[in-house]
Amino acid sequence: MASPTPPSPTGPFRLLGHRIPYVEGPLKVTGRAEYTDDLRRPGMLVGKLLRSPWPHARLLSIDTRRARAMPGVVTVLTGERYPTPFGVLPITHDETAIAVGKARYIGDILAAVAAVDELTAERALTAIEFHIEPLPEYADPRVGAEPVAEPIHAPGLRGSNVQKEVVQHFGDVDAAFAQAAFTARVRCRFAGVTHAFTEPLVTLAEATPDGRLTVYSATQVPHYLHRTLSEVLHLPMHRIRVVKPEVGGGFGGKSDPLPHEIACAALSLETGRPVKMLLDREEIFYTNHGRHPTENVVRIAMDRDGHLLAYDIEALLEGGAWSSFGTVTTYYNGVLAMGPYRVPNFRYRGRRVYTNRPPSGAMRAHGGTNIRYSIEVALDELAEHAQLDPFDLRSRNALPPCSTTINQFRITSTSFLRCLDAARRASEWDTKFRCLPYGRGVGLGCGFYISGSNSPIHFTPVMPQSTVHLKIDMDGGITVHSMQADIGQGSNTLLAAIVAEVLGADLDRVHVQRVDSDVSPIDIGSYSSRVTFMMGNAARRAAEEIRARLVNAAAELLRRPPSELRVGHERIEVADQPQVAVSFLDALHKAMENSGALTASGSFSTQKLGGDFKGARAGTAPAYSFAAYVAQVRVDSETGMVTVEKVWAAFDCGRALNRLAVEGQIEGAIHMGLGQLLSETMNYRASRLMNPALLDYKILAPDQMPEVEVLLVGEDDPEGPFGAKEAGEGPLVATLPAVANAIYDAVGVRCRELPVTPDRLERLVRARRAEGYAWKEDR
Template identity: 60%
Template structure:
């Protein structure tokens, strides 16, 4: 019986998809605890973490794109072979996402995709940050640059000429609402001095561009029912303190602060009044969790609706106190003001006490159910459907040492369309963190295997991007004001990772004239491609 189970969610932090699966050892520890009547803790050593964590799928991608005589994209043909490791995990979704998330930010009139995920004797893979979109985006954006080069077009101009507009539908049924890609490209172009630098820097120095596109929540539930995807409860008692109850998972991304903002805004109060309780299933309503960059859009909308419901009660109370029409009241600066005559107002506390008279504590709930119907009826039509999408455009500047093959990313200009930055500092932090993670995959991180055994299952041999390798990042927030997001907001937790990998690869080509299509772009691969170029061979190192 589910009502006999209480879940207390501790503040653990981090995830990036690695905690989305129900792991066997979690179930084993629960069964052991029931058997012995005592708490059970399972402690992994570092190698066990590497073996059980569900990281990104290694993928071999074959992609072809075409353009017409007017420089417009005419077709995209994509085949992906995906190494899933030993278990299924999110493999079906991953396989679909590898294809369908290529349908933006460009208008593509003809599309074919074939994806195959294989079971292998390796560590299982799952839904890592930017789930299903990172590898195919790398292939697509580097191929976009090759198309522009062959057509004699500037890479940014080529992208601008092929963008999806706002308020449109893609070939596979994605409903695009807000879209700030054009502004992202234009602002990164200006800030990076693209026109003065691209193709004009000294040998060994280069600049490259890439765009991104990602879901802001999933249109369909992970459970087959009609329950809301997010529910938020709000309560205010006589002391004026506002409590928010939600099980939206705060894992360090700032969702508790976001919930507080979305409730405080319609009530016109400071965040000092607001307290968020998101730990205990006995006191907070059900939420689907932190995945698919859904929390701000869905839980934020639910919180906003709950706050608005409380605000309506306070306005009715102010009407009773002042005898002014309810239509004229606004909540601002801890007051309920009558807008036609601002000299008429009551304090937040006065309105609260009037609303509570013979009624008790004010309580309200808000829900996010689902976006309008969308998508087609073909196989996989539901994959990638979302209430909104985020968009990005990055420019990276690199230096490449032709003798050692070492790539150094000097600076990144990162424009991200987040709809509305509810908390600009958090958004900038998400963008910077995404760039750091993406640069790790682009330059240093890899899992070499021998007969199913990982060769580097520890933090000494598994290389990550060091602080010295992290470039200067100039974050450019683009606010396209999504019409359905909470106060215009949409995702910023996963999409910002996508463009950095191809932007660096395209910058390397601008620097030394080689195309690297295998990740990570390690010095040996750079030197090998340069040697091929010097020998008069195709300066492309094929790979996945």
């Protein structure tokens, strides 16, 4: 019967490696998926926040009596009620749910109101009175890096607003520069950008008379929210239940425990009633936690043969009012320069400075985007100086598999050379580079990103970074519990597919339960591109445990030793006699005879990686993704308008387990990267955000999106689940330099200030013409 089937181009698996539509897709496209704002509870109040109109002020007194007396107002909270500081990193707890003593930016939370409806709550906000003392306003990180009169938090280095300084030196950078045949120095400035996720920030909290508190929230990391609620509200974790309904995008902006989540929970505790707090878009811009406005200087030394000798990097990061992930960001802006090339000498000085602006934090390709831009643009310059093709320069310096970087990153799998090769061929680079007419160009940018941070943020208690529970009862449905957070990136689908793959079951047998801390085992959430790698391994282990029990049961039914059996589609069969088999359900029912429903737990932790020096764990990961992108652009040299015509995106995510999701991640990341490069900007005048709205914050329109050709060329990673690595953040970083280098190829100007708006590019082109030297038009 069985005819030999040819090897599948998508790999050896029945589901994994194919294009798997999202399991929750039908609910989302019909509007039936349940997001936090869809939830209603009886007696629910509306929570609203009063925000600071001052960038920096001492709060001398607050009078809430008039607001409290208003009909329909149930309670008004100010900062001193729950003053315990918190923050996503245990080492930098500098936020409070509601301001205590000082307001630190326009938009800082001063008070919270719970009222019977929105209008009443908003009116109550206007009845709260403050006496304040204005304080000096610090908007420029260069000013704040020096001693200041009124530090925003406890004084940093030498009485400044510096929150974190990182200094690292490996090898001997000065000696390397002394012997270099070619050097490049690039100084770039990057405006802040923000996540602009579709679903607004929203929380519903319900304190109940049994002494428990349930918090539904649009969050990427339910576990950190759970911990923070416990710390700030002084309730043991077991009396708090955190539920994550569907989440409409996060991109890092829902990964910190956010003050409004805590304020909302506090209002519910105070009133004993359910309270919902839905932030409007302007408030979301103030909550920010987006990519740090950055200025960096990158110097690179290269020898006569095109081998890189050293990087020397300085970065100044504008942190805004809180620390957030900033200590990590400060490390990342140096150490994530380390791949995908071998760099024998490395020096970095990074500083992050508090300002009186909305806090910066983690945003997709956190810490790796701006430094990658400067490196890849500098390499493009070096290639030109050395008369090397940009591809040749990069392939000559590629980190090999199974190697260690100078700062002791462990590199296992890398298909970077395959990425270079695929992008070069698919884009027909050799017929285009410096050959297209003036105004059109191609550029190369490469990428490197962590596939899951090795470091879990919290080290106590010691526990796995991911745990997955499975339960199968006699109905044959497989229920999966995990606190991994699907935020639209497809992790529920992947979780279901891994379980179905291992068990040979149809995908519709698997149901991934909504995250609920009462039943979901802890997973540390959706950030640092960790979910596929860590949750995937945990899910695989749990499913393999169930599979072993099904195989044993089938062995009993078939009277064969388990070693002769294998899992087929919806059945367990004899490996060399596949017509001899029992069905999935028969095996399941046999396995249940003595135990009832089958349950299993799988977990995953990374081994300790990295060196022993201070900060050695920053940037360590069990695997890394690699990328090589070619962009093709058309530049109107007279108006400065850029049209990105096409991007060839060669990406190494190991084995792509859901090609549909991976392609979606790559396309979405390119859209986001193009936005940062071309038009998105947190446009400040001093401390004031001028564009806290989606009309004036210029996310690319759909018709500006280029054609994207995704080239998935990764080979299996030895430790990733089924050979997989991340594809969520790494796909962003190569986008920006690829386009910038293409702009250079088109019109001969280097873009040092992002976003490259048309007025900036037009000025650069005019300046180049005024200097009187031509670009390709004279060739």
